[in-house]
Amino acid sequence: MKNQSTLAAAVCLMVLCHGASAVSPAAGSDMVLSLHSQAQGELQLQYSRDVAGQNVQTTTVGLGGDYHYTRDPGGLRLYDYRLRRIYSVDASGRFTNDSLYAQVWFRATELESRVRLRKAMQAAGLPMDKVPTAQDPFWMESDLGLLSPDLPVPAVQHSELDGRNSWVADGAEVVAVRYDPEPVPEAVKGGLRRFWSTFVQIHPSIADDLAASGKIPQELWVTSKPTGAGATLTHWKLIARHWQPQAHYPLPPHLVAAPTQVAGVFPEIFALLSKEVANRATPPAHEAYVARAQAAIDRGAGIEALLTLTEMNLAEGHPTAACATGDPREFCALAVKAGPLVRSDARYAVAFAQQSPALSDRPQFDTLANAYLLRLLWATRPAGKDVSRDMIEHDLLAALSTAPIADFTKDTGDFYAAGWQPFAAWQVWDLGRLMAGHQPDDLLHGIDSLEDQLYVGLPSLF
Numbered sequence: 001m002k003n004q005s006t007l008a009a010a011v012c013l014m015v016l017c018h019g020a021s022a023v024s025p026a027a028g029s030d031m032v033l034s035l036h037s038q039a040q041g042e043l044q045l046q047y048s049r050d051v052a053g054q055n056v057q058t059t060t061v062g063l064g065g066d067y068h069y070t071r072d073p074g075g076l077r078l079y080d081y082r083l084r085r086i087y088s089v090d091a092s093g094r095f096t097n098d099s100l101y102a103q104v105w106f107r108a109t110e111l112e113s114r115v116r117l118r119k120a121m122q123a124a125g126l127p128m129d130k131v132p133t134a135q136d137p138f139w140m141e142s143d144l145g146l147l148s149p150d151l152p153v154p155a156v157q158h159s160e161l162d163g164r165n166s167w168v169a170d171g172a173e174v175v176a177v178r179y180d181p182e183p184v185p186e187a188v189k190g191g192l193r194r195f196w197s198t199f200v201q202i203h204p205s206i207a208d209d210l211a212a213s214g215k216i217p218q219e220l221w222v223t224s225k226p227t228g229a230g231a232t233l234t235h236w237k238l239i240a241r242h243w244q245p246q247a248h249y250p251l252p253p254h255l256v257a258a259p260t261q262v263a264g265v266f267p268e269i270f271a272l273l274s275k276e277v278a279n280r281a282t283p284p285a286h287e288a289y290v291a292r293a294q295a296a297i298d299r300g301a302g303i304e305a306l307l308t309l310t311e312m313n314l315a316e317g318h319p320t321a322a323c324a325t326g327d328p329r330e331f332c333a334l335a336v337k338a339g340p341l342v343r344s345d346a347r348y349a350v351a352f353a354q355q356s357p358a359l360s361d362r363p364q365f366d367t368l369a370n371a372y373l374l375r376l377l378w379a380t381r382p383a384g385k386d387v388s389r390d391m392i393e394h395d396l397l398a399a400l401s402t403a404p405i406a407d408f409t410k411d412t413g414d415f416y417a418a419g420w421q422p423f424a425a426w427q428v429w430d431l432g433r434l435m436a437g438h439q440p441d442d443l444l445h446g447i448d449s450l451e452d453q454l455y456v457g458l459p460s461l462f
Helices: 005-014 031-033 100-123 138-143 192-199 205-212 266-279 285-298 300-314 331-344 371-378 388-402 408-418 422-433 446-456
Strands: 038-053 058-063 067-072 075-080 085-090 095-099 156-161 164-169 172-179 215-225 232-247
Touching: 031 085, 038 172, 058 192, 058 232, 067 192, 075 192, 085 100, 095 100, 095 422, 100 138, 100 422, 100 446, 156 205, 164 205, 172 205, 192 205, 266 388, 266 422, 285 300, 285 331, 300 331, 300 371, 371 388, 371 408, 388 408, 408 422, 408 446, 422 446
Parallel strands: none
Antiparallel strands: 038 058, 038 232, 058 067, 067 075, 075 085, 085 095, 156 164, 164 172, 172 215, 215 232
């Protein structure tokens, strides 16, 4: 029988903890399989994939009631819509457990970025027939599988002749299909639209048509235009079809979850946060922070005292309301004492500027006992002169290593999201929301709200 603390850690890996992911990104495949112990119907397909100039490749596809997957020489890619996860197992057996929200956010944000760039090109008077493929409305929406209200609606013509359906845009065929005559079983038909959003890059309006057919392709031709390259035609041909009424969840057992990226110190951040979640580690007590702040004030160290009070707020996860004159709360009383000391410190303007300090200005803060918190705060500000991304990432690791404070993961995830690494960002945020110190109204609440917006706003991807 497990002891109570061990059981609590296991439960927090499996179930919702204050808005956290239902599954930790550190959970291995055995944990995932335990949440999918009941067999269900699965439509199993096998396709040949033929692209000019490449060897013909075989791809296996599985459609379940709440998941779908593809398996090819590169490995397994499994979309779990009940738990809103994406599981990947590469050819070497490396397993990653990622958030579906990360992919959806990337698509939406990338499309918005391309739309802004297109508007800038239009404002500059550039002819729209000369813009790169990445800024063409039809190919933008096809590449990312989403529609933008800020783009003109592409003219796509659909026709059928001799059992071959064709979709034409700008005078050229972009998608064609010959359907397998047997309909998709009702048990999995509801997942067709989200399947098409991940299987191939096609325009959302065409994905709607393919899903509405209630069938799967016997043959499929898809034209894509990778950025900076000419058109590429991919031909898919059905080799085998089988309905398995009692299929087991298609994830290999005994896989240990790995960090979603191996560059930089992200693996160390992933390992650290995973350990803190498993151990149910908690930050220092309120009284410890009060004592540290008072000691710093007694020494005339105003910035150190202010940072200690800031960390106390982050550790407790409840933002302190604005302090009124004479407010007796400990935070407010200590902040009043620290205020004059902070303002009289010559480093104040540099420490709290909108842009983080230049590399040459940073050594003056090294004597602060909590310089790590300053560097955490600087990590999401515009980088000062000579400050590299690698340095910032190490600063984040240093802050995370000081205490298991869930709110520290908000800025850390923001750093990866700003660097266009959404899967890394969500792994950090997911782990943060599983930490013992996480509170429903702390800084990570913003991630809960973002996920709600994505789910409601982009239902075709869920």
